[in-house]
Amino acid sequence: MAFDDRIDQALHGALSALGHQGAPPRLAAAIPYAVFPAGARIRPTILLAVATACGDDRPEVATAAAVALELIHCASLVHDDLPVFDNAGLRRGKPSLHRAFGEPLAVLAGDSLIVMGFEVLARAGATAPDRALALTACLARHTGAPHGICAGQAWESEQKVDLAAYHRAKTAALFVAATQMGAIAAGQDAEPWVDLGARIGEAFQVADDLKDALLTSDQTGKPCGQDAAHLRPSAVQTMGVDGAMQHMKDILGGAIASIPSCPGEAMLANLVLAYARKMTVLPMAASKDPA
Amino acid sequence: MAFDDRIDQALHGALSALGHQGAPPRLAAAIPYAVFPAGARIRPTILLAVATACGDDRPEVATAAAVALELIHCASLVHDDLPVFDNAGLRRGKPSLHRAFGEPLAVLAGDSLIVMGFEVLARAGATAPDRALALTACLARHTGAPHGICAGQAWESEQKVDLAAYHRAKTAALFVAATQMGAIAAGQDAEPWVDLGARIGEAFQVADDLKDALLTSDQTGKPCGQDAAHLRPSAVQTMGVDGAMQHMKDILGGAIASIPSCPGEAMLANLVLAYARKMTVLPMAASKDPA
Structure with a gap:
């Protein structure tokens, strides 16, 4: 089964208990709203790719790990979109959860998704x-x-920001979780997989900065220009568009070089290259388009 | 070691990682703020009492379970106090977390506490x-x-509330978790312990309704009169003060009768009686005080 189908089928399975008698109906509707339709599912895909590269001898465990990771990611999107943080009105091309269901249910849906992951x-x-x-x-x-x-x-929320710690925790953390959990799910040592996750995460952060700076809400399905609006540090701000683009390519090269030697090495390198293309194609076009 | 000391020592241990390098300082301060000074620690105490009654053959597991349960409870207090819910300015006799640290850190401290529990x-x-x-x-x-x-x-957040489901989930759930987790931590079947947790939870809900209706903020360390202010269903509203008081005593009688036969049966019955006295003494005095 393709990774996408495996992830979505398992996510539907995990959410099916919400239909049980005695569940508050609006929360039971808000939680799937946060999970579907699918975003890129990039973290669970990386997790399953690493598990596959490591032999995937317990596919049900790897699938559960992928679901858990995606549920946590969805929870973070719901809470980060709240008015006290990004106050984002759009997410994945539809109203953000708090706009659709109200803030109380957005807090509780996020909490429930965290719990459900575990x-x-x-x-x-x-x-x-x-x-x-x-x-x-x-x-x-x-x-x-x-x-x-x-x-x-x-x-x-800090006056003085440790930029390296900020990016490591805010974006790279769940990518490191993805590669490590893929290895653990397949019974392998997680340590050699830290680098790959950290580098993909770093590249993703730069790509996100580029998209935020260059694209429109119609193209991304979420608000743009947020880094500048919230005075957040960004790669585009420090290196300019061309510099950030080159930086991202360098990081992805390093990511591919860091893949531990394993039977699925080539498959993983191709996956990273495919993501690299996906991450660069829109910003690249936008940066060449004077409109 | 007394249950209280065992719980507090382990809570300090669980939070000690927050001092690590690279942690955002205000979040690292907000999380312990939500956990200390101690509230009644009633849920982890019940958990440890049940574990003890069941033999407590893996005390480190029971202690971890008690800590996990209390962390989740603290998370729920932080999120429930938020302006979008109770908008409570006081908790355990000091400013609620969002008043002390701001709403963003209150959301994140709650999230972090949930994660830390697991x-x-x-x-x-x-x-x-x-x-x-x-x-x-x-x-x-x-x-x-x-x-x-x-x-x-x-x-x-529902227009039409299933009252039984509401109370079961809102208050009784973590008491049922307490008795069941106590049994599981000691390697015993959790099922026979559901009733005890459910009844203590029900009594606690009634006691809370009484305290909310009869006491002042100075006495409880949190805002009072909230049920009436938020139009929440309450035992005092449906049965009056005397009716609610009698109802609570009946439930606690049932709780004691439901304790499964085990070596610690008498100790557990005494614990429930001690809580019953604690839960009734203040509302009882207030209901007799015309001021």
């Missing part, structure tokens, strides 16, 4: 308890404080 | 992976959606 891992543990626990610890480390995406977002 | 369980899993996974599944079920405290809070 619940999915616990349920997958029946056949491989040690892997499920290692996956839980890895996902928690990259989600919470002091070094996960919560910490990353919290840097925006 | 992280603590995963770390405790080294010696007893199956118990850690069962504890994770149990805690998640009673925290998220469709039936946990997130769902409970979400009922307040």
